[in-house]
Structure formats: structure tokens, C-alpha cells
Amino acid sequence: MDLTEAYRECERITWSQARNFAYGIRLLPPAKRRGLAAIYAFARRIDDIGDGTMPAEQKVADLGQARRAVLDLGAAGPPNAAGPPSAAGTPSAAGPPSAASTPNAASTPNAASTPSAAGPLPASGPADPVLIALAAVQRDFPVPMEAFSELIDGCVADVRGTSYETFDDLLWYCRCVAGSIGRLSLGIFGTRPNARHAAELADSLGVALQITNILRDIREDYASGRVYLPAEDLAKFEVDPAALAAPDPSAMVGLARLIEFEAERARDWYATGLRLLPMLDRRSAACTGAMAGIYRRLLERIAAQPAAVLHGRMSLSGREKAMVAVKALAGRIP
Numbered sequence: 001m002d003l004t005e006a007y008r009e010c011e012r013i014t015w016s017q018a019r020n021f022a023y024g025i026r027l028l029p030p031a032k033r034r035g036l037a038a039i040y041a042f043a044r045r046i047d048d049i050g051d052g053t054m055p056a057e058q059k060v061a062d063l064g065q066a067r068r069a070v071l072d073l074g075a076a077g078p079p080n081a082a083g084p085p086s087a088a089g090t091p092s093a094a095g096p097p098s099a100a101s102t103p104n105a106a107s108t109p110n111a112a113s114t115p116s117a118a119g120p121l122p123a124s125g126p127a128d129p130v131l132i133a134l135a136a137v138q139r140d141f142p143v144p145m146e147a148f149s150e151l152i153d154g155c156v157a158d159v160r161g162t163s164y165e166t167f168d169d170l171l172w173y174c175r176c177v178a179g180s181i182g183r184l185s186l187g188i189f190g191t192r193p194n195a196r197h198a199a200e201l202a203d204s205l206g207v208a209l210q211i212t213n214i215l216r217d218i219r220e221d222y223a224s225g226r227v228y229l230p231a232e233d234l235a236k237f238e239v240d241p242a243a244l245a246a247p248d249p250s251a252m253v254g255l256a257r258l259i260e261f262e263a264e265r266a267r268d269w270y271a272t273g274l275r276l277l278p279m280l281d282r283r284s285a286a287c288t289g290a291m292a293g294i295y296r297r298l299l300e301r302i303a304a305q306p307a308a309v310l311h312g313r314m315s316l317s318g319r320e321k322a323m324v325a326v327k328a329l330a331g332r333i334p
Contacts (some may be wrong), residue, residue: 001127001129001132003132003133003136005129006038006129006130006132006133006136007034007037007038007133007136009041009129009130009133010034010037010038010040010041010129010130010133011033011034011037013037013040013041013044013130014036014037014040014041014044017040017044018040018044019315020291020294020295020321021040021291023290023291023294023321023322023324023325024286024287024288024289024290024291024294024325024328025037025040025287026325027283027286027287027290027325027328027329028188028283028284028287029283031140032188032189032283032284034133035137035140035141035143035188036185036188036287037133038130038133038134038136038137039134039137039143039181039184039185039188041130041133042066042070042130042131042134042148043148043151043181043184045066045130046063046066046148046151046152046155047155049062049063049066049155050063050155050156050158050159051158051224056159056160059159060156060159060160063152063155063156063159066148066152067148067149067152069131070131070134070145070148070149071145071146071148071149073131073134073135073138073145137188141187141188142187142190143184143187143188144183144184144187145184147180147181147183147184148180148184150175150176150177150179150180151176151177151180151181153176154173154176154177154180155177157173157176158226161225161226163226163227163228163231164228164229164230164231165230165231165232166230166231166232167230167232167233167265169230170228170229170230171207173210173228174206174207174210174211175203175206175207177210178206178207178209178210178213179202179203179204179206179207180206181206182199182202182203182205182206182273183199183202183203185202185288186198186199186202188284189280189281189284189287189288190280190281190284191279191280192279192280194279197279198276198279201272201273201275201276201279202273202276203273204269204272204273205269205270205272205273205274205276205288205292206273207269207273208266208267208269208270208272208273208292208295208296208299209291209292209295211262211265211266211269211299212266212295212296212298212299212302213295214228214229214262215259215262215263215266215299215302215309216298216302216309216313216314216315217313218244218309218310219244219245219246219309219310219311219312220313221244222241222244222245223245227241227244229244229258229262233258233261233262234258236258236261237254237255237257237258237261238254239251239254239255239258243255244310245310246310247307247310247311252306252307255306255307255310256306256307259302259303259306259309260303260306263299263300263302263303266299267299270292270296270299273292274289274292274333276288277289277333282331285328285331286325286328286329286331287328288328289327289328289333290324290325290328290329293324293325293327293328293333294316294320294321294324294325297316297320297324298314298315298316301314301316302314
């Protein structure tokens, strides 16, 4: 398989699977668009392993194989630059500092998970289109491939059923699974002076997006044995985790207050993270603004209708997402 075919496969995965991110990625010029599609395709593969129906031990083994594959690509470092550093304050990959673990949840598969669009992980030889494309990304862009290892740490925490006692514990997870993608994306975008500060802002934007995801997916995550909302917040608003499974009128007042509390927290992270946009070139800023704008609109919809998250996954229409992307391309923060 040649590189053109490999990139084409990564773009196919991205356009078919990235229901929100694709609207931003399409705004990039061709080389950056292909590069970010390759990053998305491998990140999607990692997520699909974690969300799949295999036994927990097999998931952890396959995630380990994914880690080795991508770190082997990045072992020599990019030839033209060192890449954006990890955001200051990001805890080490050893795991959350004080997250409470629920080992039994590791064996709870997500029956609704979608098989990996990028193919099973063992396809890691020379015919693997995603790794072929990633090798080219590693050669052509200063992408910090080690950030994939942080994403994998977060997925391993999911497989093991890790829960979070405090927001600081959850922050570790958000930085692993979302901040890492922001820092990988910076390698594609490039930044004006102060790459370290840009990485910190990308990390903050990732936290905002992940809190939005957590609020959107409360019900289906609970059904999969996962509760991401910090235990201290659930206790503060007197919300029994079991109330996350289905509508319960007696619990709705507390749940609504909890969701608004977390939404306000996410708004603060968006406010910080969106300061990244002036540090990017126009098309990269449009890409980032479109993705953030879609999620920020979704957050406001959730905050306005907190009970709706227990009835099904909330989302914007394709038309709404396209409008956000158009505004982002015009330089207007959605």
C-alpha cells in the first residue's frame, strides 16, 4: 500500500466516524488535513479497543501493543523539531493520583460498541494504512507521538473501571484522553511563539471538550459500568449514581444542579482553552474553533435541558454543525 492510499483510508475513517471533529478537520489545507486524519484514525483505533467487547485482559494487551507500535514510530523523534512539550502540570502516565478503582467494572463490556473502523490492532505490519500514514506524519510534522501513550493510559483506566473521587483525579483522565489529542494536533497546526503555553491552552481546551462528553454520555457510560463524575460532586448534590441510569423525578433536582455545576466548570475551561486560537494560523484556528464551537453549543444545550441526557444522546444537527464551521472559517468564535 502506498502513502496516498494510506492517507485515503485515514480520511475515510475520519469522515465516517468523527461526527463532530470532521467539521473542523475539513477546514484545513490538504497536507494538514491528511495529517490530522491520520492522528484521528489511530486515536479512534485506541478508543475502539477500550470500548469493545473483548475481555479486559485482552483489551489491556491490545492497548499495550498499540502503545509499542506508536512509540516505535516516534522513538527517533521528528527530524525537523522536538514538537510541543507536554502541558505543564500534566501528571505522569503512571495513572490518576488518587482515583478510586472499581475492579469489577473492568469486566463489563460495552455491548453497543462499534468495531474498530481502522481494523483490528494486530494489523501493525507494513500493510497497516494507519501506521503507514502516521510514519509519514512523524517524518513531516513535529508531532509528539508520546502523547498517544497518555491517551492509552486513559483508555486503560476505562478498562479497569477507574472512578474519580475528586475533580483533580478526573482532570488527570481528561488530560490523558482529550488534552493529548490537543497536543498532537498542535504538531500538525504549528504555533507562533511560546509553544509550551500553546500546549497548556490545548490541554485546557481538551479538558472542556471531555467534560462536555462526560455530561452528554452520562447514561450510556453508567450502563457500561463507568461513572466519570467525581464522587465528591455527586455527594455535594445528593445524587445517587444509580439515578444516572434512567429518569427519576425524585432525583432530577439534584441532577440538574449537578449538571449545571459541571457545565459552569467546563465553561471556564473553554474560556481558557480558546485563547489558543490567536496563536494559530487562520485555517488551523478555524479547525479548532469549529470543533470547540460544536462542543460548546452542545454543552449549552445540555445545561438548558439536563434531564434530556437520561433519555438519549444529545447532539447538534448536521446543519447546526456546518453553520458553526462556517462561522469559524470566517474568524468568528462560535
